[in-house]
Amino acid sequence: MEWKEAHNASHRKVRARIKHTFAAMKTWKIMRDCRLRGSGVAEPVAGIARLHNLTLVG
Numbered sequence: 001m002e003w004k005e006a007h008n009a010s011h012r013k014v015r016a017r018i019k020h021t022f023a024a025m026k027t028w029k030i031m032r033d034c035r036l037r038g039s040g041v042a043e044p045v046a047g048i049a050r051l052h053n054l055t056l057v058g
Helices: 002-026 029-037 042-057
Strands: none
Touching: 002 042, 029 042
């Protein structure tokens, strides 16, 4: 099934990009501090996503 292979290939690319992004964010000091405090990374990630969306809107 050729369509499954194409779907899996695109899924792998997206997943790899997301994993690399999370790995890079874990090296940032603010993210490292949040993880060490135990509050998790949900709030900083949400903030980064908002900022990114604002830059897309212009």
